[in-house]
Amino acid sequence: VDLSTSIAGVHLPNLLFNASGVCCQTTDDLKQMQDSASGSLITKSATCAQREGNPSPRYVPLPTGSINSMGLPNEGYQYYLDYAKSYDYSSPKPLFISLSGLSLAENKTMCEAFVAAKLPCVLEINFSCPNVPGKPQLGYDMEAMEAALNTLAPILRQPFGIKLPPYFDIAHFDAAAAIFNKFDDLAYVTCINSVGNGLAIDFETETALIKPKDGFGGLGGFMVLNTALANVNAFHRRLPTKKVIGVGGVTSGKEVFLHVLAGASAVQIGTTLKEEGPAVFARILKELEEIMEKKGYTSLEDFRGKVKTL
Ligand SMILES: O=C(O)c1[nH]c(=O)[nH]c(=O)c1I
Numbered sequence: 001v002d003l004s005t006s007i008a009g010v011h012l013p014n015l016l017f018n019a020s021g022v023c024c025q026t027t028d029d030l031k032q033m034q035d036s037a038s039g040s041l042i043t044k045s046a047t048c049a050q051r052e053g054n055p056s057p058r059y060v061p062l063p064t065g066s067i068n069s070m071g072l073p074n075e076g077y078q079y080y081l082d083y084a085k086s087y088d089y090s091s092p093k094p095l096f097i098s099l100s101g102l103s104l105a106e107n108k109t110m111c112e113a114f115v116a117a118k119l120p121c122v123l124e125i126n127f128s129c130p131n132v133p134g135k136p137q138l139g140y141d142m143e144a145m146e147a148a149l150n151t152l153a154p155i156l157r158q159p160f161g162i163k164l165p166p167y168f169d170i171a172h173f174d175a176a177a178a179i180f181n182k183f184d185d186l187a188y189v190t191c192i193n194s195v196g197n198g199l200a201i202d203f204e205t206e207t208a209l210i211k212p213k214d215g216f217g218g219l220g221g222f223m224v225l226n227t228a229l230a231n232v233n234a235f236h237r238r239l240p241t242k243k244v245i246g247v248g249g250v251t252s253g254k255e256v257f258l259h260v261l262a263g264a265s266a267v268q269i270g271t272t273l274k275e276e277g278p279a280v281f282a283r284i285l286k287e288l289e290e291i292m293e294k295k296g297y298t299s300l301e302d303f304r305g306k307v308k309t310l
Pocket residue numbers: 021045068069070071072073100126128129130131132193194218
């Protein structure tokens with residue numbers, strides 16, 4: 001079976017890669033991704049300056065997923081620019097770079113630096129970090145999101161992507177899609193980032209599980225699967241000339257299959273990669289192949305976006 005796909009003008013030998021933030025902050029992490037069976041890799045969201053992030057504990061696995069309030073820890077964008085400059089683009093795996101400036105000025109600076117370097121990596125702007133105290137998510141402010149795209153698209157002038165928060169209202173899917181359809185170079189959207197500001201509490205100790213923000217953090221893993229599928233399908237239906245990368249709730253080949261059925265062109269793994277390690281890619285690719293063979297599909301196009309309705 002053929003599990004390859006293409007996004008933003010790059011070809012992925014298979015549709016799986018890491019969710020930004022997991023196994024991608026340092027060059028050691030990224031080497032693990034390169035050595036894994038993934039079809040691509042994306043770096044930890046970068047800010048202009050290096051950041052330590054929030055105090056620990058800041059990530060905790062839960063029975064049905066995870067909660068995190070990392071606080072954008074990263075090596076600073078020059079580190080990832082250097083990595084992108086030294087990346088071997090003859091490798092079958094294309095490189096994606098995540099940028100998450102703390103302001104539009106920061107995003108502008110980082111985009112200008114990457115564009116000036118003229119590299120084949122794909123740039124993805126993170127509109128949805130839920131864990132920087134005092135910084136509301138751009139993805140929930142439609143006007144600010146459109147203003148950011150009006151500033152950044154003319155700088156990028158190449159296919160790029162954006163990372164979106166989950167939306168929970170049809171009117172919000174409509175409003176967001178109406179904005180995205182104005183930008184031809186916006187090649188894809190990645191749905192979803194963590195479900196923001198959940199609260200995990202330990203029953204015995206009666207204490208929040210993570211330290212930052214009184215225990216409030218983004219939810220991920222299996223518990224967010226159905227919200228992720230809805231966001232993938234909502235934007236697949238509303239963005240006819242763009243692609244969707246699906247992320248959220250993948251624990252096996254079954255959820256990858258469901259993400260593609262909902263319309264995903266590629267699928268990322270976060271919590272399950274964090275808990276199982278990079279060997280997860282080989283396991284899940286095998287599971288997906290078995291599912292496709294059983295159902296009689298030979299390529300992702302055979303079923304992408306073909307979820308039936310009653
Ligand atoms: O806290 C983080 O670093 C973080 N955590 C997330 O769950 N999503 C994000 O986009 C980010 I930038």
